[in-house]
Amino acid sequence: MALLSNLTVLLLLACVSHQMMSGGHRRSHEQRGRGHKGHHGARYGSKAARQVNAVSAQWVKGKLVTKDKSVCTWTATGEDLVLLNVLCEKDGRSFSCGYSARPALCLHFTSNQELYWKQISRALKKHKKPCEDSNTLVKAAMCRRSPREAHFILHHAGAMKKDFPASAATAVSSCKSENKKLAEEFCIQSWSSFCTFLFTMIKDSDC
Structure with a gap:
């Protein structure tokens, strides 16, 4: 009878010990799982940050003919403050100017930059006198309701230069x-x- 009681106590102790070991193993596994998720989240976050930086540090260019028949090329560079440089030729004369804006203030800029620059090129094309009117803003249609700083405004214009024909020198x-x-x-x-x-x-x- 005493032997049976001892065996019963040993079995109970073994069961309790097994339950405790199983619970500890489960908690350890859950902690490791949470740790892995945290690492994956950090990597994804850094990747997203790199993508944002890559989008901000842009360099785009285009070509157009304005209403007054000026043939122009433009380039845009910058991150927060973007500079839009324009170089035009007309009737043997060339002139240049620079615009500046903060496109990131436009909510739709980041989601569709390709469309944004197409609309900027179209807005430049509609100008009757590019590089002359400092009061007219160059706007993308998708950013019409954005603050003034989001639109390009003329900040400097170069002097007009006449290209002398080679026949005169001859x-x-x-x-x-x-x-x-x-x-x-x-x-x-x-x-x-x-x-x-x-x-x-x-x-x-x-x-």
């Missing part, structure tokens, strides 16, 4: 050659340079 060169021949014909050798200068001054309008 004409001047041929005039100098003719004047030198006249000087050799009508002047002595020691006066040749001075005579060339005089003929050039006299015939300058013809050149």
